[in-house]
Amino acid sequence: MARAAEQRALRTPGFPTAFGVLLRMQLARARRSWRQYLIVSSAMPSGIVILLRAMTADPPRALALQVIAGNVVLSVAITAIAMLAQQVAWMRQNRTFDYYHTLPVGNGAVILAILVAYLLFAVPGMAVVLLVGAMDYGTHVALSVGLVPAVLLTGVALSGIGALIGMQARDGELAGLVGNLVMMAVLFLGIIPQAHLPVAMRVVADLLPSTYGVRLLLLLLSGGASPGAWLIDGGILVLFAAGLFLLVERLSYRIG
Amino acid sequence: MNAYETRGLVKMYASGVMANDGITLQIAQGEIFGVLGPNGAGKSTLVRQMVGLSLPTRGSVRLMGRDVRAHDLRVRRTVGFLSQRPLALMDLRASEAVACTGMLRGLSRRRANDEAHQLLSLLGMEDRVQRLVGTLSGGEHRLVGMATALIGAPPVLVLDEPTNELDPVARARVWDALLARREQGTTIILVTHNVLEAERVVSRVAILAQGRVAAIGTPGELKEALHQLVRIEVAVRDGTVPTALLATGTATRIGERRWRIDVDRKRLPEALGALGRRGAADLDDLRVQSASLEDVYVAYHAGEASYDGTRG
Ligand SMILES: Nc1ncnc2c1ncn2[C@@H]1O[C@H](COP(=O)(O)OP(=O)(O)O)[C@@H](O)[C@H]1O
Numbered sequence: 001m002a003r004a005a006e007q008r009a010l011r012t013p014g015f016p017t018a019f020g021v022l023l024r025m026q027l028a029r030a031r032r033s034w035r036q037y038l039i040v041s042s043a044m045p046s047g048i049v050i051l052l053r054a055m056t057a058d059p060p061r062a063l064a065l066q067v068i069a070g071n072v073v074l075s076v077a078i079t080a081i082a083m084l085a086q087q088v089a090w091m092r093q094n095r096t097f098d099y100y101h102t103l104p105v106g107n108g109a110v111i112l113a114i115l116v117a118y119l120l121f122a123v124p125g126m127a128v129v130l131l132v133g134a135m136d137y138g139t140h141v142a143l144s145v146g147l148v149p150a151v152l153l154t155g156v157a158l159s160g161i162g163a164l165i166g167m168q169a170r171d172g173e174l175a176g177l178v179g180n181l182v183m184m185a186v187l188f189l190g191i192i193p194q195a196h197l198p199v200a201m202r203v204v205a206d207l208l209p210s211t212y213g214v215r216l217l218l219l220l221l222s223g224g225a226s227p228g229a230w231l232i233d234g235g236i237l238v239l240f241a242a243g244l245f246l247l248v249e250r251l252s253y254r255i256g
Numbered sequence: 257m258n259a260y261e262t263r264g265l266v267k268m269y270a271s272g273v274m275a276n277d278g279i280t281l282q283i284a285q286g287e288i289f290g291v292l293g294p295n296g297a298g299k300s301t302l303v304r305q306m307v308g309l310s311l312p313t314r315g316s317v318r319l320m321g322r323d324v325r326a327h328d329l330r331v332r333r334t335v336g337f338l339s340q341r342p343l344a345l346m347d348l349r350a351s352e353a354v355a356c357t358g359m360l361r362g363l364s365r366r367r368a369n370d371e372a373h374q375l376l377s378l379l380g381m382e383d384r385v386q387r388l389v390g391t392l393s394g395g396e397h398r399l400v401g402m403a404t405a406l407i408g409a410p411p412v413l414v415l416d417e418p419t420n421e422l423d424p425v426a427r428a429r430v431w432d433a434l435l436a437r438r439e440q441g442t443t444i445i446l447v448t449h450n451v452l453e454a455e456r457v458v459s460r461v462a463i464l465a466q467g468r469v470a471a472i473g474t475p476g477e478l479k480e481a482l483h484q485l486v487r488i489e490v491a492v493r494d495g496t497v498p499t500a501l502l503a504t505g506t507a508t509r510i511g512e513r514r515w516r517i518d519v520d521r522k523r524l525p526e527a528l529g530a531l532g533r534r535g536a537a538d539l540d541d542l543r544v545q546s547a548s549l550e551d552v553y554v555a556y557h558a559g560e561a562s563y564d565g566t567r568g
């Protein structure tokens with residue numbers, strides 16, 4: 001009997017299959033909400049770009065690029081931190097995870113699918129900010145393939161923070177609040193050049209993955225990042241992304 | 257080997273509520289096992305521990321002889337679960353929600369799509385396959401959830417109130433689907449309030465009250481133990497019921513011309529004889545019923561009865 005039952009037990013899909021299906025399930029959200037995602041993730045950063053441009057007569061190129069890089073990362077942070085934190089808290093509250101926890105897929109695949117989905121939701125807004133920035137400052141912005149991994153890494157690391165807030169917050173409202181605060185930190189610490197920051201703020205900046213994302217992006221937009229920059233900033237982003245991912249995956253196990 | 261075994265299962269929530277207070281059950285393979293009980297009795301808490309969504313404070317749950325806690329993936333591969341809470345897949349079309357679940361249970365895309373459509377049709381949802389789950393009515397939503405539990409034919413089903421919010425036709429479809437699965441040897445554990453309908457389907461029931469098993473046995477055993485009464489309901493046009501009939505048991509007038517008489521099984525021939533002597537000319541209605549599972553349920557709820565089929 002036991003043998004028969006064992007044989008009848010269902011197959012377990014491989015990680016790529018499971019991830020593909022889970023991602024598709026997450027992306028379905030964009031069917032109804034893509035306009036929202038686009039507007040929310042591009043309006044504020046684009047506005048800030050335009051505002052800062054209007055306030056500085058003849059800004060040097062370095063400042064222009066800092067503003068653009070900072071706001072591209074802000075656009076990612078809006079989706080990956082503020083919106084994702086709220087979403088994860090909501091999923092916990094309405095027990096969405098119950099559904100996944102009773103299917104033969106690992107929590108890692110579930111969490112990764114959610115993170116990647118939100119990262120993809122952030123792409124259009126990011127592109128808008130980059131475009132608005134380049135046009136408004138009329139400066140040359142170097143577009144290279146390196147931007148893709150840089151933005152992806154930053155995005156995964158930031159969405160790790162968003163998911164972590166969502167996992168820990170008591171409810172969706174609190175998650176939204178904390179997410180917004182962290183997003184503000186990303187905003188200020190990303191746009192103001194590190195050298196101009198007070199020491200205490202520099203410590204906070206060091207603890208935020210966005211700092212390394214902005215730095216890498218800044219290098220890329222101004223012409224290219226050296227292998228050393230990739231190794232340090234990229235490496236730190238990988239560490240942040242992996243560490244946060246493992247932490248969130250572990251937390252998602254903690255149930256009832 | 258039993259499909260499920262719980263031993264001294266205790267679940268105390270952080271709030272201090274003792275939701276399960278020492279539940280020991282054995283559920284055989286191929287059984288349809290019903291879990292009944294009033295709201296808050298601890299039914300959902302019990303089944304959530306059976307599928308590993310909630311961890312026991314004390315005691316153990318075994319699925320096919322293995323501890324649920326230590327064999328998480330095995331449980332996930334063996335059990336199809338329907339939560340009491342609505343399915344969370346609001347942004348998917350009904351067919352996608354079911355097919356994706358099938359793929360996550362290891363079906364190929366094609367197979368999953370085919371089965372999803374078959375299951376949704378079986379449950380009377382063929383016009384709803386393209387609708388977003390979030391736009392469906394409560395009952396339709398429940399049926400999509402049911403289809404996600406069924407897809408991929410898991411050998412064990414754990415269903416928390418599968419017929420909740422369904423109209424009678426949909427309920428009948430769900431019961432039929434479950435009976436068909438039993439034919440294939442599926443073990444089914446279901447929580448339900450539709451006691452009368454469940455009676456047709458379940459092989460055994462446990463009645464929970466305040467986190468404990470108040471009674472367990474086949475519906476027949478529980479009814480037997482409850483009382484030996486047969487209920488006669490009779491309506492006559494002129495309102496006169498023979499006193500010989502009324503005297504055979506406890507008679508209650510329940511309408512202008514309608515009487516109910518609870519008769520000891522042994523006196524049933526005498527009662528029917530009294531009715532027969534009167535003739536059937538102006539008899540409007542006559543019903544003879546033995547106790548239903550619902551009567552049993554109500555009796556246990558009211559604390560009138562106590563019975564344990566495993567001891568009997
Ligand atoms: N997550 C929880 N935290 C605290 N108390 C809970 C939780 N879930 C259920 N309870 C309490 O446990 C008891 C049993 O609940 P439940 O198992 O849902 O009962 P049923 O499904 O039989 O209606 C109730 O008093 C309920 O309020």
Ligand SMILES: [Mg+2]
Binds near residue numbers: 299300301340
């Ligand atoms: Mg319940």
